[in-house]
Amino acid sequence: MNDLSTALTTWLPHQRWFAGKGRTISGVTIERETPMAGLSHVVLRVAAGAEAGADGERYQLLLGRIEGEVPPRLAAGLIGKVDNAVLYDAVHDRDAMGALLASFAAGDAHGGLQFTCAGEVDSSLPSRVMGAEQSNTSVVYGEDLILKIFRRLQPGTNPDLEISRALAAAGSPHVAEPRGWIEAELDGETTTLALLQVFQRHATEGWAMATASVRDLFAEADLHADEVGGDFAGESERLGAATAEVHLTLREVLPSRTVGPQVAQSAARQLHSRLDEALTIVPDLERHAEALRETYDAVATLTxxxxxxxxxxxxxxxxxxxxxTGWVLLDFEGEPARPLAERTGLMSPLRDVAGMLRSYDYAARHLLAERGGDPQLAYRASEWAERNRQAFCDGYARAAGADPRADAVLLRAFELDKAVYEVVYEARNRPSWLAIPVGSIERLAGSAPGDRR
Ligand SMILES: Nc1ncnc2c1ncn2[C@@H]1O[C@H](COP(=O)(O)OP(=O)(O)O)[C@@H](O)[C@H]1O
Ligand SMILES: [Mg+2]
Incomplete structure (x- = not known):
């Protein structure tokens, strides 16, 4: 390993976006390095633990170099010292990020990196790195633009670019319009490295609004969810409608089809095998295995x-x-840990509905998990979750013209599948939250198909 590789071996495991946490890095290889104004664009291969395979995973890095004193503004990005120079993550460097934006405006190509500009870009805007816990790194320019730098690279067009472009081209109001992207060839395929989008000013994340609403409810011990100031159900209804509208647009402008019973059977097999795998990791799930398998078997009988x-x-x-003005959907990447081919495959839109319904359970119950299960609060959390889950489905039904709850078997199976995944995740990472998905499995698997939850 050269010195840069050695420095990266220490630095990478501390990065939120690094997927190889908990595994020992056995090698970092610099696959390509492209000098640009104020920084070097670097593609790395990281071999970590046994799961990584022979070649390991690919990541990208914008590398800055400075000799002498490191100014405080770069301290957050420090990587290490190599040959008298200090190396840092250049997303923290305003000059380098300004130069990058200028490359969009000019439609530059730097040694195989192609910048495409779609719309107006003011390259004088100052940059800041988003502080959020993210699986990628985003740089905000003024209050106008946001550049998402995909950290893990897989050859091909990133679905976040593909879907955002398709929605924007169709005139959807529920997407942050793409203003540019960076691409390079990787294994002979045009690969998306970064996506520049319109920054949504004065916007609030759904999670922050939902959890604020839950906190309001907990603070008003004598009132019900529909009586407190922070009621979220109206927003949930509109979010459901926005979700349905996005699904309708995607169905029109990108491939879609209907599949027959064989596909339901193979979906059921996949659900079973995911449960098998989860059982090897969390044997406690066995208590619910029978009820889960019954739900999955019901999927196989759909005609x-x-x-x-x-x-x-x-x-x-x-x-x-x-x-x-309304709800905007972000981050169409799919689950970054899954292979690209799987993430770009056609799926039932009920998968998304199930994902959001699970999220309502989390929003309602995570405070509870931290406060150690007060039964009075637990009742109120259930009431909040139920009210908002129904409101989301009501809004979805209104805009789609079909109620997702009518497909009770599939919706329940997808929700349970997600909850099983969460059980594994929480068991490994946040045991204090394990009660959330386990409780949901108890409720969902315990009710008869067709029940309105
Ligand atoms: N266009 C945007 N306008 C305003 N904020 C945004 C925009 N895109 C992303 N964000 C903020 O950045 C966060 C992470 O963005 P996301 O695309 O979900 O990245 P990741 O893949 O890292 O999860 C979002 O939850 C949101 O708070
Ligand atoms: Mg995200």
Missing amino acids: DPIPVQRVHGDYHLGQVLRTQ
Whole structure:
């Protein structure tokens, strides 16, 4: 390993977006390095632990170099010292990020990196790095633009670019319009490295609004969810409608079809096998295995055609913004840990509905998990979750012209599948939250198909 590789081996595990946490990095290879104004664009291969495979995973890095004293503004991005120079993550460097924006405006190409500009870009805007816990890194320019730098690279067009462009071209009001993108060839395929979008000013994340509403309810011990000031159900209804409108647009402008019973059977097999895998990691789930398997078996017996299309793929309250005019959906990447081919596949839009319904359960119950299960608060959390889940489905039904709750078997199976995934995740990462998905499985698997929850 050269010195840069050594420095990265120490630095990478501390980055939120690094997927190889908990695994020992056995090698960092610099696959390509492209000098640009004020920084170097670097593609890395990281081999970590046994799961990584022979080649490891690819990441990208905007690398800055400075000799002498490091100014405080760059301190947050420090990587290490190599040959008298200090290396840092250049997303923190306003000059370098300004130069990057100028490359969009000019439609530059730097050694295989192609910048495409779609619309107006003011390259004088000052940059700041978003502080959020993210799986990628986003740089905000003034109050106008946001550049999302995809950290993990897989060859091909990133679905976030593909879907955002398709929605914007169709005139959807529920998307942050793309203003540019950076691409390069990776394994012979045009690969999206970064996406520049219109920044939504004065917007609030769905998760922040929903959890504020839950806190309001907990503070008003004598009132019900519909009586407190922070009631969220009206917003949930509008979010449901926005979700349905996005699904309708995607169905029109991107591939879609209906699939027959064989696909329902293979979907059921997949659900079973995911449960099998989860049981090896969290054997406690065995208590619910029978009820889960019954739900999955019911999927295999479905005979009606099932519509499939492009969907969001990783839908929850942290992926939606309430702007002054309505709901905007973000982050159409799907689950970044899954292979690209899977993420761009056609799926039932009920997957997204199920994802959001799970998110309502989390918003309602995560405070409870931290406060150690007060039964009075638990009752109120259930009431909040129920009210908002129904409102979301009401809004979806209104805009789609079909009620997602009518497909009770599929919707329940998708929700349970998601909850099983969450059980594994919480068992590994946040045992204090494990009660949330386990409780949902108890409620969902315990009710008869067709019940309105
Ligand atoms: N166009 C935008 N306008 C305003 N804020 C945004 C925009 N895009 C993203 N954000 C903020 O950045 C966060 C992370 O963005 P996201 O695309 O979901 O990235 P990640 O893939 O890292 O999850 C969002 O939850 C939101 O708060
Ligand atoms: Mg996101």
